[in-house]
Amino acid sequence: MKIRGNKKSNGDAVLVPEPTLRRLPGYLSFFKSLKINGVEFVSSSLIASTFNMDATLITKDLSYTGIKGRTKIGYNVDKLIDTIIVFLDFNTTEQAFLFGVGNLGKALINYGGLMHYGLKIVAGFDVDPGIVNTAVKGVKIYPIDEFRDLSRKIPARIGIITTPDNxxxxxxDLMVAWGIKAIWNFTPQSIKVPENIILENxxxxxxxxxxxNKLNKL
Amino acid sequence: MKIRGNKKSNGDAVLVPEPTLRRLPGYLSFFKSLKINGVEFVSSSLIASTFNMDATLITKDLSYTGIKGRTKIGYNVDKLIDTIIVFLDFNTTEQAFLFGVGNLGKALINYGGLMHYGLKIVAGFDVDPGIVNTAVKGVKIYPIDEFRDLSRKIPARIGIITTPDNxxxxxxDLMVAWGIKAIWNFTPQSIKVPENIILENxxxxxxxxxxxNKLNKL
DNA sequence: TTAATGTTGTTATTTTATTAACAATTCATA
DNA sequence: TATGAATTGTTAATAAAATAACAACATTAA
Structure with missing residues (x-):
């Protein structure tokens, strides 16, 4: 599947391969650590050796974001970081509801890291009376019943599923009924949604x- | 990257595409739920509609596992489950050490589900004195220092990283030094390992x- | 100032994965 | 028993992604 990316000079949208999109966050993390270590410029060959990849694939991936490197110098690390963050929409905050505040659900809420990647969990829902009406790291946990009302007050477009598989x-279904636009499913269970709903497993x-598989080939 | 799969009749190894390998656990989960609902046979077209995929890709994926369907009937659900479990080595138990018993680390240990997929976390390691020498769901947490000794007593081949990114x-490096064969990295940080070490991010x-990206195209 | 070198960035080629086409099979039904 | 329909499973065609090749360019050093 292809994804809309930068604009070409003629105005047409460039299609970004999904594999490229998936690699970008990894690059971003690497560039951040370079910055911390005071590195200002990085070449595609260095990036490539870090990720055990072909250098031309790096330049190709980066070219989708519209960033320009300088020959003989490489890419400016600060600019790489800024550009990728904007390109991936990590600079704007998207609100999300989380269903199923068990081990994994709690971990996702507690894990503040998501905030820096454009996602904020604004409420949790669960059936367990032991956790309902408490808060996890400042995020309130509600009974499922209240989802309907809350979804009208808070314009969250993303719903996270960390419930038991079944x-x-x-x-x-509940999420779709109440207007969630994208579902992030952490269970191994395959779920069906209307085709206008974004689903990521x-x-x-x-x-x-x-x-x-690799281990058992050794 | 291609992966060794079944044997052809001439004895040569068939190469399994990694995308196929990645899809199989999802199918497995679906087949298990069919079994619970008493369904005995399933056709590739039904599977395809569930996963929003082309039916021929389903049959192709399944054919790698060596399973045979019956025309006009479909695939036997029990046989599908058994075959995929064996094909993915989910029936044998691989032992793993886990480093970094924070939110995510705890969630992985608590999440019993991994056991049914061939993985058993046998020990955790952390630097926090508050958690060291306790146990999480029966799994003992050790100080990092004891990794060396423990790795000689317990033949774990997999190491899980759920530490802070930095x-x-x-x-x-520690894992490689003490004989871990495969590293499962849950941090976004890219890490370098010798090429004989399996690395999965x-x-x-x-x-x-x-x-x-999809959300911001709407 | 000029030449050599390292690096980007584009285009071409190859490889890989997906989709399409179709033959073979077998069950259900008339 | 014969025919039609549904389904697998293989082979062929297409699409996508990764790799390779190479031209353009800017910096450094002679």
């Missing part, structure tokens, strides 16, 4: 499958 | 980048 579809089991 | 490389920021 509740994923049910929660997704984060499955650590896919990563695990790759690790085990 | 500690990731340090911990990775799980970056939720990549997923977030995709979501934000």
């Amino acid at each position: 509740k994923a579809q049910e929660v997704a 984060t499955s650590i089991y896919s990563d695990l499958a790759v690790i085990l | 500690k990731a490389q340090e911990v990775a 799980t970056s939720i920021y990549s997923d977030l980048a995709v979501i934000l």
Whole structure:
């Protein structure tokens, strides 16, 4: 799938390959650590060796963001960081509701890091009376019933599912009914949504499958 | 990157595309829920509609596992489940050490689900005196110093990094030094390891980048 | 001032993955 | 028993991504 990116000089939208989009946050993290270490310029070949990739793929990926490097010098680290943050929309804050405040849900709320990547969890929902009406790192946890009212007050477009697997579809349906535009599903359960709803599945089991496969080839 | 899969009749190894490998755990989850609902057979077209994919890609993916469907009937659900579990090595248990018992680390230990996918976290390590020498869901947490000794007693091949970002490389180096074969890095930090070490990065920021990008095109 | 070198950035090629086309199979039904 | 329909599974075509090749350029050093 291709993604709309920068504009060409003729005004047409450039299509950004999803693999490129997925690699950019990794580069960003690397550039941030370079900055901390006082590095001002970085070449595509250095980036490539860090990520065990081909250098031309680096320049290609970066070119999608519209950033220009200087020959013989490389890319300006500050500019790389700023450009990628804007390109990935990490500079604007998107609000999200989180369903299922168990281990993983709590971890996501507690993990302040998301804030720096453009996402703010504004409320949690759960069925457990033990956690409802408490707060996790300042984020209030509500009973599911209150989702409807709250969704009218708070314009959150993203819904995060960290419930037990067998509740994923049910929660997704609820989200769609009350206006959530993008669903981030952390359960391995496949869920169905209307095609105008954005659905992203984060499955650590896919990563695990790759690790085990490689391990068992040794 | 291609991955070794089933054997062909001539004895040569079939190469499994990594995208296929990554999709299989999702199918597995779906098949398990079908089984719970008493469904015995499933066709590629039904699977395809569930995952919003082309049906031929489903049959192709499944064919790598060596499973055979019956025309006009579809695939036997029980057999699908068993075959995929074995194919992905989810039936054998691999032991893992986890470094960084913070929010995410705790969540991974608490999340019993990994056990059913072939992974058992056997020990945690941290620098925080508040958590060292306690146990999380029966998993003991040790000071980093004891990693060396423990790694000689317990033959864990996988190391999980859930430390703060700036500690990731340090911990990775330690793991490599004491014999870890595969590193599962949950920080966005890129880390360098010798090329005989398996490295898998799980970056939720990549997923977030995709979501934000699609959302901001609406 | 000029030549050599390192680096970007574009275009071409190759590889990989997905989709399409179609043949083979087998079950259900008339 | 024959025919039609549904479904697998293979092969072919297309699309996408990664890699390679190379031209353009700016900096440094002679």
